[in-house]
Amino acid sequence: MHPQLLAAMLRRGGVFTTADAVAVGHTRHSIAALVRSGAWHGVRFGVYTTDHVRRRHTDAGSPHWLAAAAVLARLGRPSTVLSHATAGRLHDLVLPRDADTRVTLTDPERFRLGRGYRVLAARLPTGDVRTRDPLRLTSVRRTLLDLGREWDVVDTVTALDDALADGRITLQDLVDGVLEQTHWVGVGSSAGAVGLARVGAHSPLETRTRLDLVAAGLPEPVLQAAVLQHDRLLAVLDMWWEGTPAFGECDGRVKWTDPWRGRSAADVAWEEKRRHDALVDLGLVGVRFAQPDLGRGLAPKVDRLRSLLTQPLVLPPGVRIEQWRGGVRREPRARPWTADPGSSSSAAA
Structure with missing residues (x-):
């Protein structure tokens, strides 16, 4: 793979755009040929990944990573971060079986709905944003509280208890986060879940x-x-x-x-x-x-x-x-997702 295209994949979390491929000499015809051959795969319109990366995420149960990276690549807004159930998957939080499968993002200034994704408008303080390989997403605390404003209380407490048992968050962190979201829609539900959460439930x-x-x-x-x-x-x-x-x-x-x-x-x-x-x-x-x-x-x-x-x-x-x-586990349960699961090799190997 062309080193500049590889660099684009690494920069975008395992995907690249049509513009990235054209910039290193590919044409739309050569891109289509590579897709037909199975060497490349379209993740969404104008965004691709290699067969190697696609298979690694499929085997690891993390294809949502590529879907999320592709939406970020298409939107092209540095202020937009992955959030809610999408961030929950990347953090490997405990999600209910019926959790939203759309890619969910948050942007301080924009609300938008698209095919397979939604962008919600909300404040994003610096402390609420993290970077993972190299996707930007909400922190564990912000993600849990965002989900708590949408989910059933029992599902939220289940996710909170698991994160507490892993030592990824404390009850005081959660209380502070609820206070920061005073007057937000649904904060009463997340506050109720935080009040029910305890350290020590391991399943x-x-x-x-x-x-x-x-x-x-x-x-x-x-x-x-x-x-x-x-x-x-x-x-x-x-x-x-x-x-x-x-x-x-x-x-x-x-x-x-x-x-x-x-x-x-x-x-x-x-x-x-x-x-x-x-x-x-x-x-x-x-x-x-x-x-x-x-x-x-x-x-x-x-x-x-x-x-x-x-x-x-x-x-x-x-x-x-x-x-x-x-009440904290000896070994954490969560295994946060990465751009190339189970491997330290390059994305284009």
Whole structure:
């Protein structure tokens, strides 16, 4: 590939325009021939990428990156940045399945709707803008709050909890951001979600279970509660109700269908049994939750927990329970997208 065209691709995040190709000697006929051959692919009218880059994004599940880069290239406005669900995808936030698939952007001075994209007009303070490989997009905090003004509250809290668990944001950061958006349309919804967010929910199921339990009238649990015996870690509980023997565990299917560390489903089942037995031996009593238990199926679990919350906690000597690592994950879940996923090689390799 011509070095100037490669430079244009790198500058634009993996895409180039017809004008970029013509500037290095291509004609519209040669461009069309390269597209027909499969060497180049049209991302949108007048914007292309190479087959290599397209395949890398397809394999990585990030084709939206190229769509976003192409819209930026077509608009050609330095003041326009990627935002909302588009920025959420690039930041690898937790998005609901029905999240907007259009490329969404924000510009301080322009509102515009186009094929497959929308540009929203809103203020963009310097602190709300980041650069990623080399696309400009809203920061994690601004993105979460923008989404919170549009999304259902539960979906927003799920995304907030995940970002908090990764240590990418703090509750105070979110509160400050809400105050900066006072009088913005939808800020009440995002403020409500921030008020419900907590550090320590490590999966959407944990967030939704906590919200349902609190809505049912149960007190807030301690999240990621470590059970320690003489400073030796025995277990980290998804939820524990302080001063009681009651704890809650959320079971997703992935733990059993795709075990990590090379374990089999049988290994997982045996380890879970041994862990549960050890907790019972300490006087703790657990209630387990799965996705089907939420909603109408939650009532029996709530009744069981209410009964357990009336019982005193009596732990053996040397045993204590406290929040582990402040509720933050040991390893972040999020893997923000890049211009050439999974490779440090050039975009045109």
